[in-house]
Amino acid sequence: MSPAMEPAEGSHLDALAYLECALGLLGSVLLKLVRSAYGRYASPRPACRVPARAAWALQELPSLAVPLWVCARTAAERLRHAPNRVLLAMFLVHYAQRSLIFPLLIRGGKPMPLYTCTLAFMFCVYNGYLQSRYLSQYAVYADDWVTDPRFLLGFCLWLIGMLINIHSDHILRNLRKPGETGYKIPRGGLFEYVTAANYFGEVVEWCGYALASWSVQGGAFAAFTFCILVSRAQQHHQWYLEKFEDYPKFRKIIIPFLL
């Protein structure tokens, strides 16, 4: 979509989007060299760590707060248009769930290293600003964009992906009885096909958002999510195979029947 005003800032937003893609690629290379440092891989040595619930709420909150701040502090010209409003709402709905509901539901989650929490916080500020500034000030859509097949397919993928993500996180959570902190083999839902069903849902969700927004900014977020979550899913897959002798060998890593 073409920028509506101030093309200089519009091209800055494009540059930020390309940088986000590069950060995703860099993150996936780093995650191949060193294991991601939270959850089951967190060092048992005492370090500066934040309790899981507080960490998830704090680090994800900027994805909700920054867009609200962006839209409140300037006249959000483009939000007069339905496609821009719906796309921003898609982003906010996900992060309302992730920052306000998901942390309360965590069961026995491992404390998060402070530096991981800080990196996630910085990413959420960055991406929250990028998506909301683009949608509220620059993205120009035809008023009938919400009936365009790209938008409709993207919206359906976003919704299905979010439902898969929430359902799969629910399955993982319920593997533990209250007070337990150990790990079991996940069963049911898309876990019958892949190790990282929750990540699969998240990737489908942001690919749907990217398609519906038809923008470099949306595509960059989907690409970043793909790079990071495929790497972490590969680590989880290897970890299950090593830890559980009876782990189902036919399960794929993240994409059913494919990867």
Ligand SMILES: NC(=O)c1ccc[n+]([C@@H]2O[C@H](COP(=O)([O-])OP(=O)(O)OC[C@H]3O[C@@H](n4cnc5c(N)ncnc54)[C@H](OP(=O)(O)O)[C@@H]3O)[C@@H](O)[C@H]2O)c1
């Ligand atoms: N958009 C992005 O780039 C991005 C990046 C990261 C995460 N996320 C999303 O954030 C959510 C959480 O991510 P995550 O990396 O923490 O997911 P995860 O490693 O699958 O863990 C999710 C939760 O389930 C628990 N758990 C996982 N496997 C378990 C098992 N086999 N038995 C018992 N409990 C188990 C974990 O406990 P422990 O903490 O004790 O391991 C944690 O509380 C996911 O929905 C993911 O899609 C998104």
